[in-house]
Amino acid sequence: MEPLDETLSGQAQVWKHMFAVADSMALKCAVELRIPDIIxxxxxxxxxxAQIASRFPTPSPKTAYLARVMRLLVRKNIFSAHRDGGEMLYGLAPSSRWLLQDASHLSLAPMVLLQGHPTVVSAWHYLGDCVKDEGxxxxxxxxxxxxxxxxxxNPEYNRIFNDAMACTNKFMMKAIVDACKEGFERVGSLVDVGGGTGVAVAEIVRSYPHIKGINFDRPNVIADAPVCGGVSHVGGDMFEAIPSADAVFMKWILHDWNDEDCVKILKNCxxxxxxKNGxxxxxxxxxxPEGDGLFDETGLVLDLLMITHTGGKERSELEWKKILEEGGFPRYNIVQIPSLLSVIEAFPL
Known part of the structure; x- marks a missing residue:
């Protein structure tokens, strides 16, 4: 028989993971109610x-329910709290500052809303089916x-998706343009494949004004793209052809596709x-997979997201090396940046 403490620990772990969905839903609740912005x-x-609830657009918010949601989010270090006399007072913590929806702040709030959207959550219920049948x-x-x-x-879902991608671009691109300075300085033109509404390439052009930027995505996506100096928007299909440029940039594109499709995209790149100098x-x-860095576990979770949502995958260095070579890029360099992502610089010669 297992020692009691190990048995209880195992049971506790299962309960914790079973109800982990409550953590993400509580986070989504805080964003929907704009609690970080109110604080x-x-x-x-x-x-x-009472001060938080008074800002809700409803005549009779359930403060007792709000207290219970905040209790969990405080325990998860999303908000800070302390008791003053008999009343609990709440403040922002480093995590909740990433949930602000004010345009002047770097934010993950749109991504929280996307990942908590019913269409996204519903796909997770089919993880077992995806494992049984690679359909x-x-x-x-x-x-x-x-x-x-x-x-x-669905135009509304399209907006939510594009907003989520744009919000990550705002802070990830700062790390990318700083880390890849040598590469960006030596190219005169760059096409962002799958660039969404153009936030990423706009940041590149803003940091390196000599670059002629091309934002390339499906026509329905670029239809919502704002005008940006130094950037042209081009609609098309990356599986058919990619606009010519000195360099191609792709952020969070290849993980959506299986190896065969990635090789097709890379060959078009x-x-x-x-x-010679592309x-x-x-x-x-x-x-x-064995790492203990800040984002290593999140990478494994994203890999399962790819199974349920696109049929793609996150990749280890060896897996990247394989598809790069098959796509015509035998030489590569991985640039570590302070972010969930890394940058792979790949060369045809």
Missing amino acids: HSQAGGPVTL SAGFKRANGHDLWDLQLE KKAIPE MVLIAEVVLQ
């Missing part, structure tokens, strides 16, 4: 429950459309750039 408007706190991804099984087609069919910059997770 921030009071100089970051401390504020009472369509769980997202299509749950929603009747794959992720890309749903964006075409190779056709789009000069053979370069592809790939901003992606480089898995460290």
Whole structure:
């Protein structure tokens, strides 16, 4: 018989993971109710429950329910709290500052809303089915459309998705443009493949004004792209052809696709750039399955997200090396940046 403490510890672990969904839903609740912004408007706190609830657009918010949600989020270090007499006062913590929706702040709030969206959550229920049958991804099984087609069919979901991608660009691109300075300084033109509304390439051009930027994505995506100096928006299909440039940039694109599709995309990248001095910059997770870094576990979770949502995968360095070589890029260099992502600089010669 196992020692009692090990048995209880194992049981406790199962309970914890079983109800981990409550953590993400509580986080989504805080973003939807704009609780971080309400506290921030009071100089970051401390504020009472009543002060928070008074800002909700409803005549009779359930303060007792709010207290219970905040109790969990405080325990998870999303908010800070201390008792003053008989009343609990709440403030922002480092985590909740990443949930502010004020445009002047770096924020993950749009990504929280995307990952908590019913269409996204429903796909997770098909993880077991995806393991049993390598057919369509769980997202299509749950929603009747794959992720890309749903964006075409549902403008509201398309907006939520694009907002989520744009919010990560705002802070990840700062790390990327700083870390890859040598590469960006030597190219005159750059095409961002799958660039969404153009936030990423706009940041590159803003940091390196000599670069002619091309934001390349599906026509329905660039239809919502704002005008940005130094950047042109081009609609198309990366599986057919990619606009010519000195360099290709791709952030969070290849992880959506299986190895065969990635090789097709990389071969089109190779056709789009000069053979001698061309370069592809790939901003992606480089898995460290045994690692204990800040983002290593998140990389493994994202890998399961790829199973259920796109049929793609996150990759280790050896897996990246394989598809790069098959796609025509035998030489590469991995640049570590202070982010969930790394940058892979790949060269055709």
